[in-house]
Amino acid sequence: MVPILISAAELHAVLPTVRVLDVRWTLAVPDGRPAYLEGHVPGAVYVDLDSELARHGAPEDGRHPLPDPADLQESARGWGLDDGDTAVVYDGGGNLAAARTWWLLRDAGVADVRLLDGALPAWTAAGYPLATGPEHPARGSVTLRPRRSAVLDIDSAARFPDGGVLLDARAGERYRGETEPVDPRAGHIPGAVSAPTSDNLAGDGTFLPVDRLRERFTALGVSADRPVAAYCGSGVTAAHTVVALTLAGFEPALYPGSWSQWANHPDRPAATGQAPA
Structure with a gap:
């Protein structure tokens, strides 16, 4: 790997x-x-x-x-x-x-x-030097073939907690619905588990050791025999939790639309408080 x-x-x-x-x-x-x-x-x-x-x-x-x-x-x-x-x-x-x-x-x-x-x-x-100003690389020729990874849409995100673990990577106060500084509604997807992205990191900003990441996610209900996915506010920091889950040996999916998509669909319910449901 x-x-x-x-x-x-x-x-x-x-x-x-x-x-x-x-x-x-x-x-x-x-x-x-x-x-x-x-x-x-x-x-x-x-x-x-x-x-x-x-x-x-x-x-x-x-x-x-x-x-x-x-x-x-x-x-x-x-x-x-x-x-x-x-x-x-x-x-x-x-x-x-x-x-x-x-x-x-x-x-x-x-x-x-x-x-x-x-x-x-x-x-x-580490004392390594920095460069200033712009860089001007020669144009590359890479060929990309996206959409190889597991991705959830809004409907599959709604169903996911029925058989898997859906992790909410936002700060705890946003998950609980105590505040919402960006999106139109507060709360979380019903059934999702609070898993703030910041808890993936040690105090110096490096990722926690693999064994501690595995302990963290196992305590949140993640296991090898259950699918796991992550979302956040807009699908950016959820990718960080996907990295942490991958380091810990799991195969996570990403919900790119995340709460910013969910909150803009008034027909979708919002849960509040610390409990997933």
Whole structure:
């Protein structure tokens, strides 16, 4: 199995031979380009999450629907990606946004995609240099074939808790319906289990060891004989939980529409409180 994570030291050792992608994005600061220009891993190409890793649809589609396959391929070629390349992805901290790129490229058939464990802070903490300004890679020729991974639509997400474990990767207060800063309704999909994305990480922003991830998900009801899937607010950070589940040895599905799609369908019920139902 191709490794999922790469350490700062490992990346530094192979830097000239891999394609590095900088996906700095947060809900509060969606445009990460200024921070990228101020300092990034040498050779890293900036990836715009909102315009390159999602398409813009109706509210009923959610805030970050999966990009059109042809558009994603065009973007990936613009990043300089060729068939057979190893891609290393990171963001400004925790890899909550970078995981979206990992999932999309793996789904599209790129065999070797890795997350810089600890993201950019791990690189700088190791004392490695940063480059400034834009990068201009030669245009790549990669061929992508998306839709290889398990994906839920809104109807299959509604049914999923009947026979599987549906994990809600948002903060606990959003799951419980105590607050909803972005989407039109508060609460969670009935039957979903609260599993905040932040609990996948250690204090330094690296992923927890595999055994601790497995313990975490097992305590939430995940097991080898039950299907598991994840959603979040708009399908971005849920990919991070997909990464963590994969590290722990499970085979998760992703609900890309997530709560932002569900909440825009008034006919879909919303549960509140700590209980799944």
